Amino acid sequence: MDNEPTEVTPRRRSAVKRTLMVIAMAITGFHIFAGFLWIAPASTMREVIPGDLLSKYMIPLWGQSWSVFAPEPINGDYYFDVRAVIKTDSGEEITQWVRATDVELDRSTYKLFPPRSAGLGIGVASDIKGSWEELPDDQKAIVKLDYFKGDDSVDRLETKLKEYDDPENTIPAYLESEHLATAYATQVAKAIWGDDVQRVQYQAARQNVVPFAERNDKGAERPNIQPVPVGWRALVVEEHQSQEEFTKYFCASDEVRCVSEQ
Known part of the structure; x- marks a missing residue:
């Protein structure tokens, strides 16, 4: 009897699952990037996101800043x-x-x-x-x-x-x-x-x-x-x-x- 392990071919994810994964990663990536732009000091980098899309996305649900920390806490x-x-x-x-x-x-x-x-x-x-x-x-x-x-x-x-x-x-x-x-x-x-x-x-x-x-x-x-x-x-x-x-x-x-x- 042949006891050698058989090679298992991994099942490929369906096209729907792959598409959903790509969409989820894109949304996550945009959220992280938008959060970085929002909490970072204001600069021309914010112009990467056109118009007022950044502020509309961040406010009111995701707005945040570093003002709670030193050296300039909320006062x-x-x-x-x-x-x-x-x-x-x-x-x-x-x-x-x-x-x-x-x-x-x-x-x-x-x-x-x-x-x-x-x-x-x-x-x-x-x-x-x-x-x-x-x-x-x-x-x-x-x-x-x-x-x-x-x-x-x-x-x-x-x-x-x-x-x-x-x-x-x-x-x-x-x-x-x-x-x-x-x-x-x-x-x-x-x-x-x-x-x-x-x-x-x-x-x-x-x-x-x-x-x-x-x-x-x-x-x-x-x-x-x-x-x-x-x-x-x-x-x-x-x-x-x-x-x-x-x-x-x-x-x-x-x-x-x-x-x-x-």
Whole structure:
């Protein structure tokens, strides 16, 4: 009897399996590369991914940075406050300010598995704060004004901003940040005050923590809040967004009382 081992011919994977493996490796490779570009210092390398595809892919699910580590750890808090003009039986009424970031953070405080969206308000505040700081003083004065009348309010704002010198070409980035902030403020306002919202105003701000050198000083106080003053804006509703789902999520917090609960 021949006891010699027989050679086993490995079975080839089917074409479907090979295709799926290639697709999975391509997705994994893109994700690793995008993550590297996102957390690395900003450079021309980001232009490898065209347009704003990188930011749309990374935010809000995959956004990250090294700012939690030394030598420059996170040393401040961001706030995003929203108020609105609502239509009433007697005319119009201005609501009180609501700190949307407190509502968002309530969804993650003491939660073992907090939703990634709990940091959305902080991200919006940080984004517009950074873009606003880059604007020249003339443009900063303009964004404090109200632009909410008519369907061309954004076009009029952009035209007015461009009437003044912008040597660093900061206006496009700011307008993009303002659009995002206004859309977020619109969702927050509609979640709290319902469909009677006519226009919104928001204020993003940052407040640094007590400086490290003063950490043991019992009388030390946090530095003043650094606000981003923005005037009243027309509502912005993005395509494919669900106001109903956002309202359920936002109003589930104990930090806010919505119209639907009153």
